[in-house]
Amino acid sequence: MTITVFGRSASAFNLILFYVLKELGLSYELVQTTPEEIKSPDYLATKHPFGKTPSLNDDGFQIYETRAVARYLINKYQGTKSSTVLIPSDVQKAALVDQFISVETSYYTQPLVKMLTQLILVKKQGNEPDLKIVNEAREELDKNLDVYEKLLEGKDYLTGEFSLVDFLHIPSTYYAFKAGEGELWNKRPNVSRWWKNISEREGWKSIVTEYKLDEVV
Numbered sequence: 001m002t003i004t005v006f007g008r009s010a011s012a013f014n015l016i017l018f019y020v021l022k023e024l025g026l027s028y029e030l031v032q033t034t035p036e037e038i039k040s041p042d043y044l045a046t047k048h049p050f051g052k053t054p055s056l057n058d059d060g061f062q063i064y065e066t067r068a069v070a071r072y073l074i075n076k077y078q079g080t081k082s083s084t085v086l087i088p089s090d091v092q093k094a095a096l097v098d099q100f101i102s103v104e105t106s107y108y109t110q111p112l113v114k115m116l117t118q119l120i121l122v123k124k125q126g127n128e129p130d131l132k133i134v135n136e137a138r139e140e141l142d143k144n145l146d147v148y149e150k151l152l153e154g155k156d157y158l159t160g161e162f163s164l165v166d167f168l169h170i171p172s173t174y175y176a177f178k179a180g181e182g183e184l185w186n187k188r189p190n191v192s193r194w195w196k197n198i199s200e201r202e203g204w205k206s207i208v209t210e211y212k213l214d215e216v217v
């Protein structure tokens with residue numbers, strides 16, 4: 001079994017896959033891509049037609065889009081190398097994981113990535129962030145985090161049990177704190193309790209160390 005990830009070690013979506021692989025107890029090889037390479041005809045034809053990372057190869061099977069790759073790895077390997085359950089076998093519990101993955105994609109990660117692109121990427125390229133985009137995205141996220149605050153009332157995790165969906169939130173939120181936006185989480189007791197719990201998991205802490213994320217931003 002050979003698993004290869006094509007991507008960049010500091011990018012939030014790639015970090016999600018490294019974390020899934022770690023929790024499943026799987027080893028993998030990372031092939032670092034460059035911004036030019038992921039727009040090349042070969043990469044578009046064989047790794048990701050939209051020119052994004054990550055893309056993963058498992059013994060010749062190529063798959064892209066982070067959440068689909070994560071589901072694939074879990075469906076194939078969960079329980080074989082570690083006992084961590086990321087998607088429960090119960091059909092209704094698994095459906096709730098899917099429901100919250102859609103919530104995460106639409107109402108959390110979408111505005112958050114918009115904000116972070118300005119605050120981190122644009123800045124890194126030496127340009128001024130567009131504050132109109134930042135403020136609109138922050139406002140949308142702020143409103144949606146009010147709903148998270150209710151959803152997380154009396155619960156440790158979004159579905160009630162730790163699952164894949166909780167850690168789909170981790171890398172981007174980690175970068176939000178680095179960008180100085182932590183107050184959005186800290187000011188909400190239920191959201192911050194959840195954040196503290198999931199971000200202090202050993203698996204994530206070892207990813208931060210392994211990929212030297214402290215030095216990234």
Ligand SMILES: N[C@@H](CCC(=O)N[C@@H](CS)C(=O)NCC(=O)O)C(=O)O
Pocket residue numbers: 011012013014051052053054064065066067
């Ligand atoms: N929908 C994709 C998003 C992937 C994505 O946005 N990747 C970023 C890195 S975090 C990327 O490849 N950016 C390079 C580019 O857009 O040129 C997924 O879930 O995998």
Ligand SMILES: *[C@@H]1O[C@H](CO)[C@@H](O)[C@H](O)[C@H]1NC(C)=O
Pocket residue numbers: 149150153189190
């Ligand atoms: C969140 O948690 C606190 C207790 O820590 C609680 O009093 C509060 O009502 C909760 N929910 C919301 C929606 O604020």
Ligand SMILES: *[C@@H]1O[C@H](CO)[C@@H](O)[C@H](O)[C@H]1NC(C)=O
Pocket residue numbers: 156196197198200201
């Ligand atoms: C997170 O919450 C779970 C369930 O309540 C608990 O067992 C665990 O110790 C907590 N972990 C951390 C790092 O706070």
